[in-house]
Amino acid sequence: MAEERGTHDHDHDHDHNHDLTFQPNIEDTEAGRYELMTYAIRELLMEKGHLTPDELRAAQEKVESLQKSDGAKVIAKAWSDADFKQRLLDDGNAALLEVGVDAGAAKMTVVENTDDVQNVVVCTLCSCYPRAVLGMPPDWYRSKSYRSRVVIEPRQVLSEFGTDVPDDMTVRVHDSLADLRYLVIPRRPEGTDGWSEDQLAAIVTRDTMVGVANPTA
Amino acid sequence: MADTDDPRRGYHDIGGKDYGAIDPEVTEMKPWERQSTAISNALGAAGRHLYVTDESRRAREQMGEPLYSDLDYYERSTESMKMILVEKGLFTEEELETRMAEIAQRMAEARK
Known part of the structure; x- marks a missing residue:
């Protein structure tokens, strides 16, 4: 399973200012070409008046605030409120706005796993991902291996994620675009009757909302 | 630019090929990666439109x-x-390379 294998090997307090410095005390290795390029672009844009520190800080805080837990709350609400679920399926962007999530300009298409259908999301051309609800895409989602293979052998790929799909279940693979993102509503597992939305949200992992895994109670 | 098996296919268009086993390890986003993403988002923010999604797509398909x-x-x-910002004349390649060298120098000093 690919869920939650962070390799955060240093402690820090998530002070937002740390990204505005070079933090040589933390990153002891020499900076790579693209790290240097990022800092150089930032400096040149600021010096030339194309970017202010406040704009950058706001954008940075926004990136850091994108959490897959937002997606999990949306799914828990959809499981608990059939009308909300229907609105999500009808118009993802509008329904997400109801719960305070601005999915941006790209169309958010929400698809539902049922007893007969397993939906899986990929972006073969790039790594387009519903960041507004799931945060930044995990490494494997961005990998050429996943991007190339899941569209041609989804059952095999799913089994590598520990998800076995019965032969009589349809697998639908959705290929995202810069202007079109997908979010999967997983099947609500049995044994969760009467659960609160918080309890439900706790079993909705990122992988279940991409469709490579299914939640269990 | 094109795929050797199918000249109509761009090199970025890899759906259906086989790039082997999927590594399930998930790593933390590095600070500079977050910053690069933030700069890009800030430039693309509503009202700015200095760097938008379609331009970023086109650059990926043009970089070779x-x-x-x-x-x-x-x-x-x-x-x-970088490609798009240079193209728009916000800074030159030369300016950028010079600044990168300066920053590398500063970082080396700071590590001492």
Whole structure:
């Protein structure tokens, strides 16, 4: 399973200012070409008046605030409120706005796993991902291996994620675009009757909302 | 630029090919990767439109196969952003390279 294998090997307090410095005390290795390029672009844009520190800080805080837990709350609400679920399926962007999530300009298409259908999301051309609800895409989602293979052998790929799909279940693979993102509503597992939305949200992992895994109670 | 098996296919268009086993390890986003993403988002923010999604797509498809294959995800996005900003005349390649060398120097000093 690919869920939650962070390799955060240093402690820090998530002070937002740390990204505005070079933090040589933390990153002891020499900076790579693209790290240097990022800092150089930032400096040149600021010096030339194309970017202010406040704009950058706001954008940075926004990136850091994108959490897959937002997606999990949306799914828990959809499981608990059939009308909300229907609105999500009808118009993802509008329904997400109801719960305070601005999915941006790209169309958010929400698809539902049922007893007969397993939906899986990929972006073969790039790594387009519903960041507004799931945060930044995990490494494997961005990998050429996943991007190339899941569209041609989804059952095999799913089994590598520990998800076995019965032969009589349809697998639908959705290929995202810069202007079109997908979010999967997983099947609500049995044994969760009467659960609160918080309890439900706790079993909705990122992988279940991409469709490579299914939640269990 | 094109695929050797199918000249109509761009090098970025890899759906249906086989790039082997999927590594399930998930790593933390590095600070510079987050910053590169933030700069790109800030430039694309509503009202600014200095760097928008379609431009970033076009740059990825224009950078050439060797570079595309060589770079990882955040390196590609940084390269794409640089290509478009240089194209728009916000700074030159030369300015950028000079500044990168200066920053490398500063960082080396700071590590001492």
